[in-house]
Amino acid sequence: MTDTGPASGPDSGPDTGPNADQAAYWQSRAGQKWVTHQATLDRLFENVLAATLARAAPQPGEKVLDIGCxxxxxxxxxxxxxxxxxxxxxxxxxxxxxDLARARVTGPQASFLRADAQTQSFAPEHDLLFSRFGVMFFDDPVAAFANLRRAAKPGARLAMICWGPMPDNPWFRLPFKAAVERLGRPSPLPEFAPGPTAFKDIDRVTGILRDAGWSAAEGEEVEIPLLPPQVLHEAAEFACLIGPAARTLQEKDGTEDDRSAIIEATAALLSQYRRDTDLTIPARLILYSARA
Incomplete structure (x- = not known):
């Protein structure tokens, strides 16, 4: 593809900035899983993306920043x-x-930039700032959203979707339950550490947005069905590949026997969500919006 606009320059070197740990993580084997399983992840979150697009309402001719694309x-x-x-x-x-995004998305109206959205210098030219599960990993979220505010035109819209609490999300909760029963609990993480459920508290996140200079900040809980692999064992295997079960297996030095047992237990737990020939997993998510 041909890159145009602000994404046509060199990469901005995010590996040594305030989110260097996240940069290292997403370059590691953990991040590589998202490349290897791109098609499965796209399908899993198909309804999530559709709901976020409906809330964002992108319009013909607009300039958009897709954060954590x-x-x-x-x-x-x-x-x-x-x-x-x-x-x-x-x-x-x-x-x-x-690199995979650049290979997949062609056409002059899309371009890509490898950079840290918390520190990257942006021109104030965007009508819409958008994110599907891409904003929960900042070291300093107030600083990050203040920087993103500088990317927005006056009156621009912010629309993003984030995970709710883990207990409300069986896609995370059930594999983790199976892993803990087999291996014991992993070391606890700080409640709002950068990670998938860091933006689970609506009051906290709308406060972050206000402190960063956004107005009309709101959050709405929504329930959206995830679309996992339709073979139950494959769904369980995938659920254990990315998320808290995978972290538990790694921290506890789980064996292949442990992994197999956790997958089998997860399959049994996920079976409650099969309806006839369809398998969907309910997800409790939060749609956030704000204005520049």
């Missing part, structure tokens, strides 16, 4: 919505994810 599914959908007169820049801290 990953392997490009959201960037491609945004490019289709804004049409040939618009432009979307996908930004992500992970080189492997950005």
């Amino acid at each position: 990953g392997t490009g599914a959201s960037t491609r959908a945004l490019a289709e919505a804004i049409g040939p007169e618009g432009h979307v820049t996908g930004i992500d801290i992970s080189a492997p994810l950005i």
Whole structure:
């Protein structure tokens, strides 16, 4: 593809900034899983992306910043919505994810930038700032959203979707339950440490947005079905590959026998969500919005 606009310059070197730990993580084997399993992840979050796009309402001709764009599914959908007169820049801290996004999404209205959204210098030219699960990993979220505020035109919209608490999300909770029963609990993490559920508290996140200079900050809990692999064992195996069960297996030096037992237990737990020939997993998520 041909990169245009602000994404056409060199990478911004996020590996030594305030989110260097996240940069290292997303360059590691853990991040590589998102490249290897791109198609499965795109399908898993298909309904999530659709709901976020409906809330964001991208318009033809708009300029959009796709924060934490990953392997490009959201960037491609945004490019289709804004049409040939618009432009979307996908930004992500992970080189492997950005490389795949560049390969997948073609056309002059989309470009990509490997950079840290917390520190990258942006021109105030965007009509919409968008994120599907891409904003929960900042070392300093107030600083990050203040920086993103500088990317927005006056009156620009912010629309993003984040995970709710783990106990409300069986996709995380059930594999973790199986892993803990087999191996014991891993070491606890700080409640709001950068990670998937860091933005689970609506009052906290809307406060972060206000402190960062955004107005009309709101959060709404929504329930959206995830679309995992339809073979139950494959769904369980995938659920144990990315998330708290995988962390538990790694920290506890789990064996292949442990992994197999955890997958079998997870399959049994997930079976409650099979309806006829369909398997969907309910997810409790939070849609956030704000204005510049």
